[in-house]
Amino acid sequence: MTAGNPSISPAGRLRRVELRRYWRQLNAESRWGVVILALILVLSVSVPLLSPNDPYGFVDQPLQPPSAAFLFGTDHLGRDLLVRVFAAARLDIALAILGVSVPIVIGTFIGTLAGTTRNRIAETIWDGLVNALTAFPEIILVLGIVAMVGADIRGLLIAIWISRWAQYARIARAKSLALRDAEFVQAAQVLGYSQLRILVRHIMPNVFSEALAYALSDFIFIIVIIGGLSFLGLGVTPPTPEWGAMLAEGRLYLRTEPWLILFPGFFLSLTAIGVALLARGLERISKGEDE
Amino acid sequence: MTSSPGGIGARTLPLLRHPVLRRLAQAFFVAFLLMVFAFLLIRLIPGDPAMILLGDEATEEDVIAYRKLLGIDGSIPSQFGRYVSNLVRGDFGVSIRSREPVLSIVGKRLPVSLWLTVTTIVMTIGLALPLGVAAALYRRTWFGHAFQIGASVLVATPVFFSGLLLILLFAVQVNLAPIAGYHAGFPANLYYLWLPALTINFVLVPVLARILQSSIVETSAEEFVEAAIIRGTQGWRFYWRYLLRPSLAPTIAALGYFAATVVSYAVIIEIIFNLPGLGMTLVDAVRNRDYPLVQGIVFLSGLLVVGLTFMADLVNGWLDPRAQIR
Numbered sequence: 001m002t003a004g005n006p007s008i009s010p011a012g013r014l015r016r017v018e019l020r021r022y023w024r025q026l027n028a029e030s031r032w033g034v035v036i037l038a039l040i041l042v043l044s045v046s047v048p049l050l051s052p053n054d055p056y057g058f059v060d061q062p063l064q065p066p067s068a069a070f071l072f073g074t075d076h077l078g079r080d081l082l083v084r085v086f087a088a089a090r091l092d093i094a095l096a097i098l099g100v101s102v103p104i105v106i107g108t109f110i111g112t113l114a115g116t117t118r119n120r121i122a123e124t125i126w127d128g129l130v131n132a133l134t135a136f137p138e139i140i141l142v143l144g145i146v147a148m149v150g151a152d153i154r155g156l157l158i159a160i161w162i163s164r165w166a167q168y169a170r171i172a173r174a175k176s177l178a179l180r181d182a183e184f185v186q187a188a189q190v191l192g193y194s195q196l197r198i199l200v201r202h203i204m205p206n207v208f209s210e211a212l213a214y215a216l217s218d219f220i221f222i223i224v225i226i227g228g229l230s231f232l233g234l235g236v237t238p239p240t241p242e243w244g245a246m247l248a249e250g251r252l253y254l255r256t257e258p259w260l261i262l263f264p265g266f267f268l269s270l271t272a273i274g275v276a277l278l279a280r281g282l283e284r285i286s287k288g289e290d291e
Numbered sequence: 292m293t294s295s296p297g298g299i300g301a302r303t304l305p306l307l308r309h310p311v312l313r314r315l316a317q318a319f320f321v322a323f324l325l326m327v328f329a330f331l332l333i334r335l336i337p338g339d340p341a342m343i344l345l346g347d348e349a350t351e352e353d354v355i356a357y358r359k360l361l362g363i364d365g366s367i368p369s370q371f372g373r374y375v376s377n378l379v380r381g382d383f384g385v386s387i388r389s390r391e392p393v394l395s396i397v398g399k400r401l402p403v404s405l406w407l408t409v410t411t412i413v414m415t416i417g418l419a420l421p422l423g424v425a426a427a428l429y430r431r432t433w434f435g436h437a438f439q440i441g442a443s444v445l446v447a448t449p450v451f452f453s454g455l456l457l458i459l460l461f462a463v464q465v466n467l468a469p470i471a472g473y474h475a476g477f478p479a480n481l482y483y484l485w486l487p488a489l490t491i492n493f494v495l496v497p498v499l500a501r502i503l504q505s506s507i508v509e510t511s512a513e514e515f516v517e518a519a520i521i522r523g524t525q526g527w528r529f530y531w532r533y534l535l536r537p538s539l540a541p542t543i544a545a546l547g548y549f550a551a552t553v554v555s556y557a558v559i560i561e562i563i564f565n566l567p568g569l570g571m572t573l574v575d576a577v578r579n580r581d582y583p584l585v586q587g588i589v590f591l592s593g594l595l596v597v598g599l600t601f602m603a604d605l606v607n608g609w610l611d612p613r614a615q616i617r
Contacts (some may be wrong), residue, residue, distance in 0.1 A: 133591045265455065272447035
């Protein structure tokens with residue numbers, strides 16, 4: 001199942017030989033994904049670091065078209081768009097990773113717990129709960145929670161955490177239903193390990209790989225939600241550089257200065273496309289339908 | 292979205308052995324839980340909502356009146372009891388801002404959103420069916436590869452970016468659509484709706500066409516397809532009866548599943564294209580901290596999706612008799 005997803009495992013320090021071996025296992029799609037993501041990560045670290053311009057600071061006349069001095073031009077307040085686009089990359093990617101990481105842990109734990117009980121009534125109620133939570137249109141539920149908790153970064157993250165765990169729970173439950181009678185689980189029971197230990201140490205690691213595969217597509221969705229809510233003015237708010245918020249600002253100059261939306265939109269899409277390619281490539285490797 | 296076969300329902304109540312009735316019972320149970328979630332939503336507010344809305348200088352009477360308005364006076368169980376009995380009677384509370392009943396606000400704004408949804412789905416079917424079939428039939432040619440790459444790119448492009456690009460292309464460069472806005476009335480409103488609908492379909496069509504493609508590929512390996520070819524079945528009858536119809540079930544199920552996504556994206560689309568629908572109402576309500584209105588719209592949107600999923604299930608049973616046996 002998990003033959004070839006090295007790049008999403010918490011790799012720690014890999015030796016170069018091992019990296020090369022992993023690279024060889026990848027197919028064209030996932031390689032493109034890795035290249036795109038690596039490029040964006042490198043740029044998002046290096047551009048704000050190397051550029052003399054500050055993402056918040058006024059540098060020149062507002063609304064200048066792209067030029068040699070300002071590769072992406074300047075925005076409506078005369079700030080360097082290049083620096084802002086890549087400063088935004090840092091924030092968006094960091095927020096999306098934060099957004100994915102909490103639901104995956106909570107959801108996998110709850111789902112594994114639900115998958116290992118053998119109580120029919122609990123199962124029925126469980127089904128209803130997950131179906132109900134996933135019935136809410138995602139963005140509407142996030143908006144609803146943000147309305148209550150507060151329209152800022154904190155509120156946005158809380159909303160994502162509350163609304164995104166159910167899918168992981170669903171995946172974990174399906175997988176652990178199959179695992180609860182596996183021999184190694186029975187062995188652990190015979191050894192007298194506690195329920196919690198069996199759950200956390202024996203079943204969850206096996207469930208986690210599938211959850212990680214889903215996390216990649218969830219990452220795309222969450223980065224779109226973060227951008228989307230900020231676009232609506234209900235997440236990250238100006239002057240903080242964030243792709244969605246920048247699109248909302250640039251939208252006012254659509255007719256005359258389209259580069260204000262083209263650059264942030266392009267890199268937001270490129271990030272999502274990179275993750276999508278990686279996810280699809282890995283999925284095909286694990287299914288064994290490789291070229 | 293199915294429960295484990297033979298959950299408690301099928302055992303205790305023989306009536307629930309009928310698949311349609313069981314689905315219906317499940318749908319009602321889920322709707323009840325939606326109500327619980329919507330009720331809990333307002334309890335996420337940190338602190339006293341009445342104080343947040345009124346500020347520090349509020350008088351005691353004002354606070355009490357606001358608590359009553361928000362349905363947060365009395366004990367939690369009695370609040371919930373009142374909330375449920377009000378909902379069942381069609382009372383969704385009153386907007387804090389305009390003091391208008393939530394249901395009448397929704398009723399006024401719903402037509403725009405419904406028109407957007409209908410236009411989107413008609414367009415989805417019109418685009419996804421031929422694309423999916425073509426991608427399945429020509430999957431080993433350049434078209435199949437281009438389809439795969441194009442689909443990956445389109446799915447990952449956020450609607451608020453592709454929407455702006457489409458406005459740039461069709462409304463600014465070529466004058467085929469308005470930049471934003473809406474006018475009611477049937478044929479005229481399509482002029483305002485086709486571009487927003489196309490934007491949503493930039494995400495929806497690739498997903499559905501891909502699902503259709505892979506299920507057609509699966510179907511074509513079945514024995515009854517081979518048998519039909521051997522019997523000499525040809526033309527439309529072959530494509531519809533033996534290839535397309537048995538392959539449609541997963542696509543329809545996905546359409547039901549993605550109903551939530553369509554409704555989701557419609558919120559952002561309505562803001563981009565300035566369509567005065569429910570999405571715009573919701574965003575305004577979030578900005579104004581109009582808690583009852585937010586709560587009402589969140590609940591109704593969930594209810595809508597449950598209804599659509601249920602309908603998709605029914606259509607599926609009709610399309611693919613194999614699905615009914617289970």
